[in-house]
Amino acid sequence: MTTQTLLLVDGSSYLYRAYHAMRQNLSAPDGTPTGALYGVLNMLRRLRADYAHSHCAVVFDAKGKNFRHAMFPDYKATRPPMPDDLRPQAEALPELVWLMGWPVLVVPDVEADDVIGTLAKEGEAEGWDVVISTGDKDMAQLVSARVTLVNTMSGETLDIAGVQAKFGVRPEQIRDYLALMGDKVDNVPGVEKCGPKTAAKWLAEYGTLTEVMAHAADIKGKVGEYLQAALPQLPLSYELVTIKTDVDLHSELSDGLHSLHRQTPRWSQLVAEFKRYGFRTWLKEAETQMQETANTDLFGSEYIGEQAALATETMLSEKAFERPAAPETLDYQAVTTEAQFAALLDKLAAAEAIGLDTETTSLDAMTAKLVGISIAFQAGEAVYIPLGHTPAAAPQQLDLSDVLGRLKPHLENACLKKIGQNLKYDQHVFANYGIALNGIAGDGMLASYILESHLGHGLDELSERWLGLQTVKYEDLCGKGAKQISFADVAIGQATEYACQDADFALRIESWLKARMTAQQLEMYEKMELPVAQVLFEMERTGVQIDKAELDRQSHELGNQLIELEKQAYETAGQPFNLNSPKQLQEILFDKMGIPTKGLKKTASGGISTNEAVLETLAPDYPLPKIILQNRSLAKLKSTYTDKLPEMINPRTGRVHTTYAQAVAITGRLASSNPNLQNIPIRTAEGRRVRRAFTAPSGSLIVSADYSQIELRIMAHLSGDKTLLEAFKNGEDIHRRTAAEVFGVPPENVGSEQRRYAKTINFGLIYGMGQYGLAKSLGIDNLSAKNFIDRYFARYPGVADYMQRTKEQAAALGYVETLFGRRLYLPDIRAANANARAGAERAAINAPMQGTASDLIKRAMIDVRNWLVSDGLQSKLIMQVHDELVLEVVETELDLVRGKLPEIMAKVDGGMLDVPLVAEVGSGEDWEGAH
Template structure:
């Protein structure tokens, strides 16, 4: 027992007893934790010398085991000699197969300190650059503006790059004291318009959706958008950061000039028109230069996978222009509806605050976590479910929801928080966001934010407007149609469950969807062993919670909390579910194993969803990654399906110019349109057909529910 004794605390009798009972495991643990120093090697220390790298062998190994960042460094030449003429491995871009032939090309230098940046201040220089850009196989392009509002921002300048370290900045509206004469903006844009609208002249940029929207304000329809480095990075690994500064540091080992470096911070921050050209030129030209060099590194990585290239070329890049049009169109809202709603929320919040004070026995600030901690845990002695990183009892929404099952004060606090968020985020704020130029609100859709491929929206965030309660639906009532127009909402019905049926190939789920059954009633009939016609409302509600809970990795504890039942009963429901639908369990186990082995899962289109914590030693993180692995293929596939639908519908609308219809929103699995009443009969069936038309043949049919109304709530 000497070895075991070294692992125990003296006098700890209970631990010693446990070790005695698990003697064999203890010895095994000791053996595994011991560094073995007597291994026979076929090589001596003297032979372990640094030698020139075997580039071909390195490339094979790094590709095989998917060390992506090391592979990037290898291909960029950073593992080789510092000689500029040293060859490096590059991917043959003309190859269309999954495994590309290796060719050697001159090493791309990433030393941006030797750049040749030019300032364009006369028409002769501009004409020369236009000629060079027109003849280039590809050029990088960027706009500089005095703000981020796509409708209200002014174009201050443009930058171009055609080779590493060779870029130019074209200032148009710098108006600081002492600024040099600049070319007339209208004249310049007339000269650039044929180039920028030429589909055959390929362009690359970083977040080109913004540049396309800005140029549209000047009657320029930017075409030839072939690559976007933000989207290239996003498709390679959605868990990374995709802003240009981060990409430059990660792939080029270069720290870029940031906007704050030249404009300052806070209230005194300058707008770009106030920046002196001595600072503006290096900043703007570097943007184009870095973008071009990033593309040369990112694009070969995408070419290693046909599936990733399809996602990039067939989904994300075409969607860029679609989103630009949706954002610029905007949504009409009625501020009077929101104002009335806000008044009612104010009254309700005051009532809830009074209730909370009565339940607590004293007044306190409901928005103060510290005061809540004192009230809930020190004075009311409620059980501590979770702690903050600093060790304090948590008062977050998840904890309050759990406590609300048994205690009245947390329930009141939850309702108060929800209504306060609606008021500050929507009823108070939306009227202030109406654009004076359009009379509408214009959200910004982000393609490179979520891990799964879903779009996110900001300013305002349309994704978070609740639809399951009356207050959230009332906010949707303020989203209205223009006179003589109607709102049409087209929603994929239970798309993630249908994808689950496809992926799991479970006969029960496949048959239920094929027969057009209500899937929640069908599940309830199976789980509770009752005829389909005899399923009660509560049974269907429970089955719905199970169906959606399982695809999000919900545990028996989570299901019990949601349904208000015991954990044992919830576990029984889940066991019955898996008995009736064994294919679902097989899919979940298969997916966990696949994710652990390769570090990612894929959507039906081949989009990769990486899981950094899938092999974490931290149990909670690993379990969370496993839940994400199960859900991500469904959520990501649903995202790919609706993105393809948006592209198809937009293509149709661009061709049918006589139709008075506009796509105005995308929220989760729903597309929202504003349609002239006279075109409804023609447009409605076409939208349904295009959305249900599948690019990948599912084993179950897609179903689209369509509603029409004077506002979004009526149509949903």
Template sequence: MSHHTPPQLFLIDGYALIYRAFFAMISRPLTTSKGINTSVAWGIVNFLLRLRDKYQPDYLAWINDAGDSFRTETYAEYKSTREKLDAELQADFDQSLDHVSALLQAFRVPQIEVPGYEADDVIGTLATRAAGAGYQAVIVSGDKDFYQLIDDHIALLNPGRGGPAAVTEQWVDSTNAEERLGVPPHQVVDYLALVGDSSDNIPGVKGIGPKGAAALLAQYGDLESIIAQASTIKQKRPREALADQADNARLSRDLVTIKCDLTVEVDLAELAARDPDMEALAPLLSEYEFYTLAERLDLDAGRRTSGQQAASRGATERPVNVVADPADLPSLVDTLRAGSLVALSVQASSGAARSASLTGIGLAAPGGEVWYLPFGHGNSVGALAAPTPVANLPPLSHPECAPLADLLRDAAVPKLGHDMKFGWEILRGAGLELAGLAHDTMLESFVLDPGRRSHTLDTLILDQTGAQLRPWQDVVGKGKTQIAFAEVAVADAAEYAARRAAAALALHETFAPELERLSLTALLDEIELPLVEVLVDMEWAGIAIDQALFARLSQRYSRDLEALKKQTYQAAGREFNLNSPKQLATVLFEQGQLPVLKKTKTGPSTDADVLEQLSAMGYEVPQLILEYRELQKLLSTYVDVLPQAVNPLTGRIHTTYNQTGAATGRLSSSDPNLQNVPVRTARGGEIRRAFVAAPGHQFVVADYSQIELRLMAHLSGDELLVQAFEQGGDIHRQTAAVTFDVALDEVTPDMRTQAKTINFATIYGQGPFALGKQLGITQADAKEFIAQYFERFAGVRTYLDRQVDLARERGYVETLFGRRRYIPELKSKNFNVRSFGERTAQNSPLQGSAADLIKIAMRNIHRQLADEGLAARLILQVHDELVLEVPEAEVDRVSVLVREAMESAADLRVPIVADVGVGPNWLDAKA
């Protein structure tokens, strides 16, 4: 919105903005390290900054409600349906009001309220007065009641909101108000009188909706005319509704009408916009830990060096230097070596790191300079394509690139980037081994906020600095017009890549002090960053499969699938689409008259849970459908798909590991996912047998034994659980003996099964319902069993309860190695969400510590293999399991090395045990 000639007065509907900010983040509030909820404060500061930067108001005021208004006296039920906050949330909300009041004073925004009246009436009065005095009044609110005030001199700015029900910012004035609401401003009061407002409990006329109200007003003009001529309305429902509810309509009109004639003791000149009081604002932003916002306001100049400030601001302003002449490399390298840090953004011909080629490198330095080095740009046609001819640097392995190559492989020169695992592999493909990776801002973001949905550079830089990077699709196009990055004009590629390097540098300067303040630097430097090289080597190595065996499995499973289909038809007495839930429901519940165990909106459920229960009752068709679905999934997910994932250049499958995919810190695998290859069924085992070691090699497979239970013993300190592990032997048999208070040799197989189930149920926070279902016992029996278990292992119960209490107090729980998991769900008003938060508080330290432990083991194994000059290599990680491909001559040494590294990854109260197996394929090597 451009600045208008008349002076603009922005009138902010304060409580509306506060409520919106509070509830937008209620499921995941922003909290300080001390657990203080700062969601509202964050939202308000960002809003005020955006308002100042985008609209540059001449005059500004914040309007608050002031207790009950005349509307409550007129209609006691006014706003009575609004949900009340519980005590904890109300305390957070009240504290948020104090934060906002302090921030408004620091921003020097006048606050106005009139006792006995709502903010709407004060805003209406001031807007009308301002319009009459030659101002343009702009009401900042999402409340549609304000549409009644819109005219040539009064506009409405809906600030929008984020979250799942996101609303974009909207400017509404006399040119588009009718289009947005469906009626012109002068009819808004009567329109609202007819449709009512559920949020304020304004009754309106039941039976008349928005379209009906707009149509009636278009025909009759106003509410009184509609009521007077109600008998002539053709439609029965609105005609009868108006005859019965005319009084409600008039009451609603009175309630929605905004008063514009109050006595407001303020001179408009006193509302002139002023710059913030920086001395008052700085300590508030520090208290609320809004360091990025402080940076935007230049409040942290003392905390950052001038060079750092130049990196975050100047790097996005200075022109990009394109270096395509090898003769310019020495001076560039000298400049980079003279700095404290080199930021990289490596660009490739595709996103498949193992087969992509280097296209270019964006560079940024703390001094604010940015460069782009083209290596693989070609010529093409189209609007986004590179003009001819294109100048590229020679390959990195060429002697003329030696200064640059030496810099990149020099471990003494610290480097940073965003998702540098990908960049590392691209450089390796270009013949260069990167060294000196000191920082990765994707990992920094993950360690700081593991529950964050996205750790992409674009979203992070936007959130942290307000800057917006050029989107990928703007550079390469989309759909049929999309071109490869190598075909993009070098000038555009340079802008894209170099700005990304500068953005990573700016992010690091924001994240580094936060990591230090929260004591997370060690977790990043000692676990996550060293793991990057480990994962690079694992992805690069890949794993081989027996393609001939996969082909045979595909043929056999396809025959078995067809046989299962015919067997199911025979059992059902008819043919039908086995993949159609609707047809299956007809066969089971209409034709077969099986009991309906669960319903959905469309009818009886046929999900796996239902089919398993029906199968357990002895029904044949559900059992056959389960077998059919399992076999179909094996074919479509593994047997027919994995051979297609074999890289034609290497003959191996190269998965991608994601370090930021799970809030617990666990690694995930994709393209393809090799962490879900089944093992518990016979057919799943056949698939694992098709993963094979290279000729002259064996697989060494090592797996932590009951690591999360051992961590539970260590973290809880429960004497009996610790004692059980110290004695060795079968932990589930020992816990069964304790739980059922019998001698070890009196433990039955059924007792052991129940003990094993509750051991793991404890870790995952299962309740009586889930446990009873798993054990096939009643919920009451499961509840009694849980109580008996916790009576024996009281230290476990105390530990779990303490974790929930800590999470409520601090807002997060920690792993053994300091990894945080924030749990905003504990403050949810929804019982199920809150229960999920409690389970998360209990199991995250266990799962997260196990994830950290395997990462430490991977780091140590990788280093020791290199130190001893062994050719063995890690090629696969599946949570608590590691797979190494080992020359046959090294098998004995590597088996010992891996076991020792895994078992010494941490010092616990109980022994850490790793089981190690050897074999020519994944199945046979399983310990």
């Protein structure tokens, strides 16, 4: 999958730098100074054009003091007040930046640096690349293999080597460096007369601030005396310059980093603002956007993103950038009287298609209760039926049961087409009231996913991108955080506008997007994604039975194992300690036990890391790291699954009901949450045992059907490599065949270790793994890994040709395709950053395989479900995990299902593949037993 890029901007830094850099006395027609505003927006314009990104944010300092003032009351005490001509610009800037399409964050009690640091670390943890734009040297402490600093005013880019070259210290030493020098601007005390060269010299010799302080007596001369005098306050200075990376951002980012999707500029509002501030050139551009209904970003790129729109004519026709004409008037009405409702029923009886949406009490579809229903008949015409508002919000409402009883025939009428946005959710809500929503004919979220899987698919974003219209946001009505009110408390007038808009815009967007699809995309939308949504609804509704007693037993056993591991750790260390404390573990491993630290990763403070990667490196040679790894693995298993799964059992059904997300992964793969079935561990015995708790009721069994080596089979087809094709057609063990080819031995003489190497090579290369990754996976040197890869490609030349051909196609078009025509966009395929570009090339190689596998399993879900329904079987699909389908099968249908499943799954490619598809089927009393 393509690596996401998160672009973070230090808005406060930008503001002051723009203010001091702009010599012109720029002002608005009313005399308001605008130089800083113009400068910041211009820098953002350049930044967005120069750095490809999928997510972004501009972060500003909040007003008032922050936690550092509590630590040191004189923090920033020497800073002069904000200039009078800058203050109004500072107040106006965040909204202008937001209108330009940048998510904006202002978090109280911390500084912009801390918010950026937290987001950067979260981005790293997600495997994203992070670019931070700032002129603040403090930010250099955040630089890592995935985090880079850029300075738009100087053109400077700082990666790890850049930080070392500029400051003379590594990124993890920057805090020590800053603490030693102090910061006059922020009034952070340092060592008197200690400048950059002295600080760098000390750290080169001693490594960390702690060690510099420990050797203070060894440093001679006046500067040594200054150092000794500063010793009492240096720890405080270190804390003051340390950027927090654990700020709680849940209230600001409801969907985590995914809340920071790059957005489309709000053109209509920008026209007004540019007029106000006298930005004539930008005003002309904004007006052109509105007049020509083009989606050209103010920052010089198509809305799809300059990084993906490499050949616009090959992605979407010019027609795709048009917008539908907005209705001249809006007719949004609340239905609160019997006469209005009767008229609505007459209108439904005559309608062929409607837009549909529900307002509810919860995001949990299985438990959500109705607050209201909105129905749109055409663009600009919609009604809202309030059903669960408080009396204060809606004094007059119709009876819920009566309304649903009379709406039910229309909602269940398959001939009345329903269009919406994520209708699977609404389908659950109606099911909660015994209504089977039929006639689902369109879903804007899924239509967007087909056309532009790499972008966001929320209704707000789609409305801006495709309709050029701003939506009323839920937070605008209900607020955020602890003060958020229920939608049931929203006054009927506001609720009507919001709800009608949802149904109206969903209807418009779906129709417009569908008209933009190619014939192949339209077929995928109507014949794959929409039917899969129905299958997912039924799977979610059915759920899976969970054996709580089994999980309780496992939790108890894991608890005992953790206690035993803790004892072993104490014995091995020679003392008790907190196994979850990196500092204590660091002291024991490297100070007390003297484990060599050469080549091991360091923390930001200069100490040796005790993260999983470091412990895995040490585990083969030292017992304590191995014990710690076991402890962490079992503790996570216990907290995430054996303890948590019982809490997720629906008391009404006695089952767990996961939610499948259909429009998340750009490759088409499904994701699941609450619980996440995709991440249940299977590589350890303890992890596999969790699946024992997924059981079938009395008289039924669990059946698992798993595609065998599906991505390797797709690789054989896509590459056309004769050797691979022959091996699969002959039903050979592909890993044994690869081992025979690479090691030059007959297949019957391949050893288990050779086969393991071959398996790692086979799967590694389809994910674009290079020699360094292979060397790490196999525990061999880089030269040996290179030799293995060279031999592999010599034996499978078609694979090498496919990889090169795919990278070239991706660079030319900006996307690759699955066998069935799903387009997988690669935002970084022509990025200036070599690491980002290499990541996109690896994704280009793998995406067609993973995407085609996703398409095949979706086709299998549809065909299997349709067979079960058409033949009137009681057995049901209950889970889909990666390349596996899981069914709950009544015993009397077991033989039939076991025989038919592999037959159906083998044919879902429609004869398009040059290799056979093979599904391996097993059954048992629980999910683990079915394997």
